[in-house]
Amino acid sequence: xxxxxxVTGSIGSIGYGLxxxxxxxxxxxxxxxxxxxxxxxxxxxxxxxxxMILGFALAEALALIGFVAPFVFGV
Amino acid sequence: xxxxxxVASGGLDCxxxxxxxxxxxxxxxxxxxxxxxxxxxxLEFGITKVTVLLFLCVFLILGxxxxxxxxxxxxxxxxxxxxxxxxxxxxxxxxxxxxxxDGDRFVPYLMSFFFLVWLSNFxxxxxxxxxxVTSIFAIPVAFALIVYVTWVPLGVYKQGxxxxxxxxxxxxxxxxxxxxxxxxxxFLSNLIVRPATxxxxxxxxxxxGHLLIATFSIAAFYLLSASVIGIxxxxxxxxxxVALTGxxxxxxxxxxxxxxxxxxxxxxxxxxQEH
Numbered sequence: 001x002x003x004x005x006x007v008t009g010s011i012g013s014i015g016y017g018l019x020x021x022x023x024x025x026x027x028x029x030x031x032x033x034x035x036x037x038x039x040x041x042x043x044x045x046x047x048x049x050x051x052m053i054l055g056f057a058l059a060e061a062l063a064l065i066g067f068v069a070p071f072v073f074g075v
Numbered sequence: 076x077x078x079x080x081x082v083a084s085g086g087l088d089c090x091x092x093x094x095x096x097x098x099x100x101x102x103x104x105x106x107x108x109x110x111x112x113x114x115x116x117x118l119e120f121g122i123t124k125v126t127v128l129l130f131l132c133v134f135l136i137l138g139x140x141x142x143x144x145x146x147x148x149x150x151x152x153x154x155x156x157x158x159x160x161x162x163x164x165x166x167x168x169x170x171x172x173x174x175x176x177d178g179d180r181f182v183p184y185l186m187s188f189f190f191l192v193w194l195s196n197f198x199x200x201x202x203x204x205x206x207x208v209t210s211i212f213a214i215p216v217a218f219a220l221i222v223y224v225t226w227v228p229l230g231v232y233k234q235g236x237x238x239x240x241x242x243x244x245x246x247x248x249x250x251x252x253x254x255x256x257x258x259x260x261x262f263l264s265n266l267i268v269r270p271a272t273x274x275x276x277x278x279x280x281x282x283x284g285h286l287l288i289a290t291f292s293i294a295a296f297y298l299l300s301a302s303v304i305g306i307x308x309x310x311x312x313x314x315x316x317v318a319l320t321g322x323x324x325x326x327x328x329x330x331x332x333x334x335x336x337x338x339x340x341x342x343x344x345x346x347x348q349e350h
Contacts, residue, residue, distance in 0.1 A: 046168075046172065047172070050173070050336065051184065051195060051328070053332070053333060053336065054333075054336060054337070054340070056274075057333040057336075058277060058338065060276070060280075061272045061275065061276045061279075064276060064279030064280060064283065065272075065275060065284050066273065067279055067282075068278075068279045068282065069276065071101075071102050071282075
């Protein structure tokens with residue numbers, strides 16, 4: 001089989017870059033909307049912050065799995 | 076970063092102009108030599124720096140709270156004040172908000188987790204310790220497993236085996252045909268992915284943070300050479316390493332908070348039927 005194109009070098013870092021797109025967008029939305037919600041209703045700060053951090057943790061896990069995967073599966 | 080890390084990843088002679096490439100740190104900076112080892116039955120136990128730090132964390136927390144509450148006064152002073160602040164932070168900030176009034180029984184449980192996770196994370200920026208205990212995967216796995224074997228039996232005990240798993244796997248208010256798709260997904264997300272991400276989130280955060288600090292510290296050492304660009308680059312790397320240490324202190328607290336928050340969410344789901 002003849003290769004048309006090949007990528008060599010640190011492919012894991014490219015993979016992590018791709019894996020970080022989705023969580024990056026997600027975390028941006030979570031905190032953006034969270035700050036907006038706090039601005040609209042400052043008295044609900046405690047509840048909003050808690051749910052914001054919860055959502056942030058769930059979205060962030062994806063990026064972190066992407067970070068760890070190259071170490072687990074090797075180069 | 077500690078000297079053994081620098082030596083482990085390139086040696087002291089490795090600088091910018093000496094012809095060797097950047098010795099980027101990898102997973103090997105999380106592996107420590109055994110200090111001692113012993114065998115009980117067929118099980119081999121290797122004691123490393125991380126084990127020592129973990130026990131240090133446990134004894135520090137035990138010691139502090141026993142000292143703080145040794146003879147509790149109605150009007151708290153000194154250490155008791157700090158201990159009560161920690162207690163109220165967990166009770167009012169996490170337990171009452173998420174679980175409700177009947178969660179007060181779980182406050183000691185949540186509090187143990189919060190302070191143990193926080194202090195083990197904090198070991199990452201303590202001079203000479205300089206390894207977050209939770210960045211060794213076995214330790215967050217053990218924490219998450221303890222949480223897992225708490226909330227699953229708790230749910231079965233509170234809601235009955237059938238009721239609990241029916242509520243979890245067959246959420247009400249959904250068309251019957253959807254259960255074909257929904258039930259396997261709910262099973263996967265509640266019973267398998269949930270404990271896995273609970274452990275991985277804590278581990279990966281600490282792992283990534285430690286690796287970042289190590290990378291910039293080694294870069295500061297590596298770039299240091301007798302040239303303008305070397306000195307400027309080294310100073311910049313060192314500054315970033317210091318800034319990242321401050322950032323890590325924030326992340327360490329946040330991750331301990333998130334770990335405890337999620338524990339409370341899981342316990343709350345086991346105590347009350349989901350609506």
